[in-house]
């Protein structure tokens with residue numbers, strides 16, 4: 059695409075953008091009496107205006123039906139999770155039965171590791187990305203210890219080559235091959251939260267399976283950001299949160315994918331609760347756990363209806379926008395424009411280094427900028443100017459224009475303000 063560094067160009071792109079009006083479906087935080095430029099959907103997505111209505115509906119049912127809300131009405135709480143599985147499955151490219159919405163991300167990661175990290179003999183190692191999100195690191199570390207291993211021996215962290223910022227796929231595949239017979243599991247982000255790098259999940263899964271390991275992904279930064287095909291890629295399991303690119307509220311519910319070959323295996327070890335028990339027999343309250351078929355068989359507790367209702371509101375917007383393919387088409391242009399403008403601002407790599415891959419296929423909407431000097435000052439200036447981005451220690455500013463509620467004009471204005479703020483911190 060031929061980008062131009064003018065406001066008129068940005069406004070023309072917005073005019074041609076079929077998703078532009080989705081902006082109006084969200085609340086924007088106010089800074090200095092104006093809508094902020096919100097590029098922080100990678101941390102907490104904005105509130106859909108429809109969310110309140112969805113919550114109110116459940117509050118109304120609670121007030122008027124109380125306990126009977128579990129079974130009465132059009133959308134009984136008893137199987138409320140089923141209302142979400144279809145939309146969520148389309149976001150991650152899975153069969154409906156392979157997806158369940160429940161709990162929160164790190165909880166779900168542990169539940170998956172109970173079933174899919176089952177070290178035996180010399181096959182006890184886990185490959186993961188170096189510098190993974192801390193919660194994922196702690197989950198892997200404590201799972202390894204739980205099984206009696208020293209995490210330093212059990213966990214293999216992959217780091218970029220000397221002088222490089224992101225992992226090369228050939229190095230990941232090589233490491234999988236090298237550790238082949240010792241590998242129990244590969245568990246990494248679908249997109250690295252820090253650099254914004256997309257990993258080739260299909261190739262990694264294939265390589266893992268070839269050496270006899272299982273493969274799972276944390277899709278916190280991928281779900282709702284890039285199109286995924288978990289089933290077609292043959293991924294064994296995945297987890298994600300819904301409050302980042304899926305706009306489902308702080309601490310919102312989480313998603314789990316389990317490939318059907320495991321979902322239909324009642325013998326697979328798991329930690330169980332009554333909500334994963336065969337629905338026909340759940341209220342017989344009898345001994346002997348019989349899992350429901352599919353990912354739903356991993357549910358523990360009765361559903362958190364209020365946060366799940368917000369997720370429903372948010373998933374509806376994704377569908378209305380035409381799904382992940384439509385969002386991705388805009389996202390590539392929008393982030394491409396951001397990249398172009400940052401380059402065009404004419405700051406050298408000695409001031410601002412983009413550590414996100416330049417190849418659009420190897421990134422989602424986020425661009426991570428490594429700030430060489432006075433990073434915190436720059437960040438504070440941006441925030442004061444009404445731009446909400448985020449700061450990751452020691453010196454990275456992450457900027458994530460999302461296709462559902464951000465515009466080309468906002469990207470343009472961001473680049474102007476960035477330029478001004480950089481002048482101010484020199």
Ligand SMILES: *Cc1c(COP(=O)(O)O)cnc(C)c1O
Nearest residue numbers: 162163164191193251276278299
């Ligand atoms: C955001 C994020 C988390 C957060 O975990 P919660 O359990 O939702 O608090 C974990 N892992 C990754 C990779 C993330 O990006």
